[in-house]
Every structure is written in C-alpha cells, then in structure tokens.
Amino acid sequence: MAARRSYEVIAEALRQSIRTGRLSAGTVLLEGGIAELFGSSRTPVRQALDLLLDENAVSRFQGRGVVVGDGSVAPERRRLDPADIGQLPEAPAKVWAWQTVYQAVEHELVRASVFGCHRVNEVELARHYGIGRTVGHDVLVRIQATGILTKDRRAHWITVPLDDQRVRDLYALRELLEPAMLRLAATRIPAGVLLHMRNGLRDAMLVYPDAGAEQLDRLEHDLHVVCPSFAGNPELLAALTRTRCIIISSKHILHHAGALPAGDPFMREHDRVLAALQQGDGEAAAHALLVHLRNARTKVLRRLRRFRETQLPPSSPYIGPTMDDLPERAANLSSGGFDRRSEIRTAGGAESDPGRRS
Template sequence: MNDSSQGLAEAGGEGVEAALDKSPLYLRIRDVLADAISRGRLPKGALLLEGPVATLFASTRTPVRQALALLEEGGMVRRFDGRGFLVGQGRTGPKRVTLTADMLGLDEEAPALRKAPGWEAIYESLEREMVHLSVFGRYRINEVELARARGVGRQVARDALMRLEALGIVEKDERMRWTLVPLDEQRMRDLHAIRVALEPVALLQAAPFIPPADRKAMTERLEEALAVYPALSVEAMDDLETDLHITCLGYCPNRELLIALRRAHFMLNVSKHVIGVSHRMPEDEPFIAEHLAVFRALDVEDFARAAETLRHHIVVSLPKVIGRVAELRGVHRPDMPAYATPVARAGEPA
C-alpha cells in the first residue's frame, strides 16, 4: 500500500472526505476503492472490472483504469490470468461479486465523490456546446451569464473556462475577455500537422515503457469494439481514442513533448463531440482497425513500424474530421446560448 492509500485507510470519514475534495477524478476513485478495500467491504479476491466500476462512479473507463493502475502499484489489487484486477495479494481465485454503491461506501452517509470540484458537473456538456458553437465562428463568452445559465457560481464557471483554455477551445482577448476560438479548416490542418510531427516521436519513446498487460488489454478492447461496430457508445469510442493517443503516449519520458501535444489533442475532442452526438456514426468504422495495426506492431516490438503506422493514421484521419465538421456546419444550427455573443469579422462593425 502506498503512502496516500495508507493514509486514507487509516483516516476516519472526515479525513477521506477532505482528501477527496479537490483531487482529480481518477485519484478520488482510487481513494474510494482503497478505503473500501481497507475496511473489508471489498473482499479479498473480488474481481474489479473497469466497466462496472465506471458505472458506479458515473464516469468513463479512463479514470477508472488510471485508479486501478495506481492501486496495483500500491499492492492493493493484482492482475491475474483474466480480465480485470483482483483485490489483495496471493493466489486466491476471482470472486465474481456484484459491486454496489454500499460496498464502496457511496451511500449518503459515506465519503464519496459528492465533493468533486464544481466545474466537473458542468464541464462535459459545456465542452460539447463550445465545440459545436466553434464550428460557426468566433464568439465572446460572458462569464457571469455562463454561471447564471448553468446555475453555478462565477468561480465554478471560471474554473470550467480555464480547463477549456488549456485545450485551446477558448482564449482571452487583448482586453482579457473570454473568446471562443473558431474551428475552421485551417485550424484543423494546423493542429493535425502538430500531431503528425510529434505523436510518432512520442510513441517511439513511450513504446518500451508501456506495460505489456496494459497493451494487451487495449488490444482486446479494440478487437471487441471492431466485432460489434457500430453498436458502440460515444464513451466507448472515446475510451479507444484515449488508449492510444493519451494513455500510451503518456509513457513518453519527454514531458515537454507531451505538453507540446496537449493543445493539438483538442482534435480528439472534436471527433468525440461530433461522431454519434450531432453526427451519425460512420458506416465504416473510423479508426479501430488503424489503431489495431499500431498495437500489432507494438506487440512484436517493431516500434519504428508502430510509429509510422500511427503517423499514417493521423494523416488519413484529417479529411474525415474536416468532412464531419463541414457536414455539421451545413445541417446543424445550435441554439445560441445566452452567454455567447458573435464577434464580428475584420472590417465589420463590432
């Protein structure tokens, strides 16, 4: 058990609740699971699968995957010859128990995720709304009106906007006013050019450090998704994108390279909010087979081929994204939120 998990295990309810107050989602999930394990609510050998855990926390699988990896590092769960993780150490076989909110202490009396930062409650829908709106031009965003529209305090609205700013979805103008950055074709090409140049380099450096078991699990998810497409949720598609472009690349030891890629990965959010939400699922799956080709090369440790396959995947994805955004622009007219005001083009009256 690592220091943070040990601290939670020994803390009372107030200690856990305080620790959960401001930490990232994957850390809060880890801490709730660690507390449940230490208190015996999750028995030794209990099987933990990403999907059921994510359902209980009303999250995607990505933060659950990160939480389970941290618990494995701390010795609280272990892998076995099967999918998922088992609680505790030793040779105990899997116990297929039905996870419940009570087992994880997620009832009203127990410390759970209710202390999540306020911006998380509005962020996902706000990001989608902003991405859709950005397709139609540049808009000024009124922080006060945004807070009023979402029924939150101004600080919560500001926190959400700051996260959008980190992705390059919004920015501040010369008068420090929030502005929605337009998503035009040139911007998409510029962002893709960064990804084409940097992602293969990041993968080449990351490849030796990706745990084989994690790589195998990602490959299995792709194979399962390919078999059932298009019967996939938007969340499942986003998880598959995250596996390759975020999780795998995250093992790159060059942190400055990953920071340089952060804004360019905004394009992943564009696809997430267009495919299956405001745009029909493509008849042909958009990227699963291409991702599988990258993982096949990683499996045989042909890292150069994996990097080149990734580069090709990014190159061929650009026309698809441009086409989807163009179609969205042609057939969709979003409701104009009260907090957004169009910004006139150069030469037009403000």
C-alpha cells in the same frame, strides 16, 4: 462487514495498479496528483502511501513523493491519468463543483468553435448553470487547456475557430508530435496496459458499427492520450494537449454526422499501432500512427463541413454571435488576439488537465 476507510480503498487501488503494470516501476507518485484522481484530501493519500511503503511496493527517493518499486529504476515523473488507476466502486470520487457542468460547457463551446470565433461571457455562464463565478472561471480555464478557448487582448474569453485551416494546422502538429512520442513510449507502456487496450478495441470491433459513443471515445483516449503519456517528456505532452480539441470535437458532434460507415478502417489502423507497441517496435508503431492521422485528417474535415451545413450554432445565453458579425471585435481579435501562427509557439504554455475518429 464494516466499510473500508478511504486510505484503505486508495491503497488497494494503487496496489492493484502496480501489480497489473498500470503503474510501472519508477513512476513517481505525488500526494496531490493522487488526491485529485480520487477526489480526496491528501491525508488518506498519505496514509495509503505509508501502507505501500511498509509493503515495499513503493520506496522513497531524493525528491518529492515516492516511486513505484524498490528505487532501482530511474524516477519517471508524469501526470497520472484515470486509466492508471481504474474504477473505484467502493469509494465514489468526490464530485468537484466544476465537474458538474464541465461536459455541458465543453459540448456547447466546441460546437460554437466549429462555426467561428464567439465571445464567451463568464458571468452569464455562471448565472446560466447556477454556479459561482469562481467555479465558472475554473471550467473555462480547463477548457482553454484543450485549445477550444483563448483570451483576446482585452482579456475576453473567445472560442478559437475550428475552421478547415486550423484543423490542418493541428494535424500537422499531431503528425510531428504523436509518432515521435510513440517511439519514446514503445518500451515503457506496461504489457498489461496494452493488452487491456487491445481487448477493448476488439470488443468494439465485434459490435461495430453499433459501438456507442463512449466506447469509441475510450479507444481514442487510449491511443492518443494514454499511450503518448508514457513518453516521459512532459513538454511534448503539454504541447500535444493543445491539439486535444480535435478529439473533443469528434466526441460531441459524432451523432450529427450520420451512421457510422461499415467500411471505416480506423479500428484496423488502431490495431496495427497497438500490435506494433506490443512487439516493442516503436518505428512500426510510429509509422502506423502517422498513416492513421493522415487518413483521419481528411475524414474530420469532411465531418466538420457536414456539421456546419446541417446544424446551427448553439444558442446558449453565455455565447455571443460570431465575431464575423461584429466588425469592431473581429478587428480587435485580428490585431491583438488569437493568432493561428502562435499555435505551435504557445502550445506548451496552457495549464494542463480525449474517419469518424481522430
């Protein structure tokens, strides 16, 4: 059998996502966003959308792109997530240069941020990983969007300290945003998506505390990234992205925090939220999520303190010592660089792209 062409694979993946409810009626599909998800050029995406137009699976409207369905539902623009599409074993996505080192850099920088403010040298980063400086810059910009990095007034990259006060500040922001977004999203999340999430949660509960880090990270991503994305408010979503360093920190330091406690209730807390969403009860879901976030804050603070007590800062050649050891740089930072009070004011300005768990 001849291998299917790229546009046929993309069309089938979109078709299945529409059938299962991952892509709900009214969702706007843009060539650029889909091309990024599939790691393809725009040409096969355009061909795939033409196929779906011929099948009446999508339709044109007065705006860029196409909408899922016949156009009777108001268009909803949101950034598509890989969970909206599913896996594509027949067509491995193109691996972009920045993707080859992103996880390794993120791992080092989030660990560094737990110990304070560090200078990050873009040139040394590129040299260390054997990549071009443009690629290195792209990696750092993407990490900046998660709240791990920022620039001081001299345009030097620096880690934003993930100290106790910042954790409290970020949770305060999450407690304001996430429940409100869940109220908006409650009637918009497709039933098939919620069923898939809850089944995944129950699979993890069956093997807990032996669930793997990747499996646990998917639970966090489902509840705290995918669900809020259905709120239909891109400004709220951009602001929430700034707090993602909390979820990222859990992913990268989990194995240093000791064995998972047998009695950790975070999975039951997740289940209460998803159950309320399945019933379309936004208020109950928002309340359950708020309780979960407040419980998680205490556990995250305890875990980060333990990490600082038992681990050393990363020794990567592109990460400098803490700026507490460099008085003149620390003074420069406090006078013109990162200001924690600006966390909420600037939360929506970064360029966008997730107990034991957060």
